[in-house]
Amino acid sequence: MKFYFPDSQDLVSPTYDFINDEYLPTRVRQRDDVYAHEVAKPSPYDGILVSKAIVDGSMKGSGKYAAPQRARLYRLGVREFFRLPAKMSSLGDCGAFNYVDEEHPPYTVDEVLDFYEECEFDAGVSIDHVIFGYMPGAGESDVDTAWVKRRHISLELAEKFYAAVQERDSPVEPVGAAQGWSPASYADSVARLQNIGYRRIALGGMVPLKTHEILACLEEIAPLLLPDTQLHLLGITRVDSMERFAEHGVTSFDSTSAFRQAFMDDRNNYHTADGAYTAVRVPQVDGNPALKRAILSGAISQRDAIAAERACLAALRGYDKGTVELDEVMTALATYEELVIGSTPTKKSYLTHYRRTLEARPWKSCPCALCKEHGIEIAIFRGTERNKRRGFHNLTVLEAKMRTLAT
Numbered sequence: 001m002k003f004y005f006p007d008s009q010d011l012v013s014p015t016y017d018f019i020n021d022e023y024l025p026t027r028v029r030q031r032d033d034v035y036a037h038e039v040a041k042p043s044p045y046d047g048i049l050v051s052k053a054i055v056d057g058s059m060k061g062s063g064k065y066a067a068p069q070r071a072r073l074y075r076l077g078v079r080e081f082f083r084l085p086a087k088m089s090s091l092g093d094c095g096a097f098n099y100v101d102e103e104h105p106p107y108t109v110d111e112v113l114d115f116y117e118e119c120e121f122d123a124g125v126s127i128d129h130v131i132f133g134y135m136p137g138a139g140e141s142d143v144d145t146a147w148v149k150r151r152h153i154s155l156e157l158a159e160k161f162y163a164a165v166q167e168r169d170s171p172v173e174p175v176g177a178a179q180g181w182s183p184a185s186y187a188d189s190v191a192r193l194q195n196i197g198y199r200r201i202a203l204g205g206m207v208p209l210k211t212h213e214i215l216a217c218l219e220e221i222a223p224l225l226l227p228d229t230q231l232h233l234l235g236i237t238r239v240d241s242m243e244r245f246a247e248h249g250v251t252s253f254d255s256t257s258a259f260r261q262a263f264m265d266d267r268n269n270y271h272t273a274d275g276a277y278t279a280v281r282v283p284q285v286d287g288n289p290a291l292k293r294a295i296l297s298g299a300i301s302q303r304d305a306i307a308a309e310r311a312c313l314a315a316l317r318g319y320d321k322g323t324v325e326l327d328e329v330m331t332a333l334a335t336y337e338e339l340v341i342g343s344t345p346t347k348k349s350y351l352t353h354y355r356r357t358l359e360a361r362p363w364k365s366c367p368c369a370l371c372k373e374h375g376i377e378i379a380i381f382r383g384t385e386r387n388k389r390r391g392f393h394n395l396t397v398l399e400a401k402m403r404t405l406a407t
Helices: 051-055 065-077 111-117 145-168 181-194 211-224 239-247 257-264 288-295 302-321 327-343 349-358 369-379 384-405
Strands: 002-006 047-051 087-095 123-125 173-178 200-203 232-233 250-254 271-274 275-277
Touching: 002 087, 002 288, 002 384, 047 051, 051 111, 111 123, 111 145, 111 250, 123 257, 145 173, 145 181, 173 181, 181 200, 181 211, 200 211, 211 232, 211 239, 232 384, 239 250, 239 384, 250 349, 257 384, 271 384, 275 349, 288 327, 327 349
Parallel strands: 002 047, 002 250, 047 087, 087 123, 123 173, 173 200, 200 232, 232 250
Antiparallel strands: 271 275
């Protein structure tokens, strides 16, 4: 089972100063910053997935690449741009979620294949149109006509994409995108894509589905698969079910879930082999909007806030070194939390979760290179450098779980 990490230009600075929370004045982001596969050992994924919408933009506006970055990607190609190891592969797609509200995808087949070829991707997914709905027993006459139209648009564009790849004798391996709203519609899409000639097929639109619904679709698809057809799950992790997915022909998947939970999840920020912990929130005084408003209004002293912030960081680092007791750390965290959230009943306290994290000290036993290098800093919820490193750590945990399943 191969794992592809969707790119969103997530890098960290290897020279970032955690003590003073500052970058070197000579830092150049694209030149000096590093990707997860460069800083996390072993490499936490088998390949990267890059969406055209992220690079070139879509109906929702510009992508996440600045004009110089975009030009550099086209000039160097995906492998050199991302400094990919030899064994790591690349997969391109259109980023269908970025134009989901449009009646028709905003790209032509030639534009998409040009993107794949110019950036030198190993493989590229045909243009698809996401169907956000699931009605397991419904036929075409029972569902929204827009769903039917989107499935047929995806199949028509897949046929044109495959033909364009053959006509150009393109080095890009074609991956057909299958959409549906039920096990039967997904199975029919896969069968049609195989008839076109596809032997790699990506199942899209399944992110909102429950695991048993995904399995129901795979069970319907499996008997139709040709011996050399491989399935890819777009945007799906579900590690606990990967063995069952594999039994039905799934050989790869992509997801940002483990990475994003590091800073988007309310509690499950730091992953381990058997669970997850809450990262300890120590927001920067000048980076927390609510705290800044309270300071500007005079409700909180800026000096007190800065002192409480520094006390938390000093206590946490002392605890990591064994020179500060846990209760002293908790007192510092409680003081700062009170300043940050105030006494409003609707605001929640994380102190109980912090104690659990600090008692366990999971970073001490983690084998990943990031935890060994940064210690407790990896478990502190504070700024992009710590938060993304924790996300990279989470990817190494996912990789280890996948490796365990493989054996």
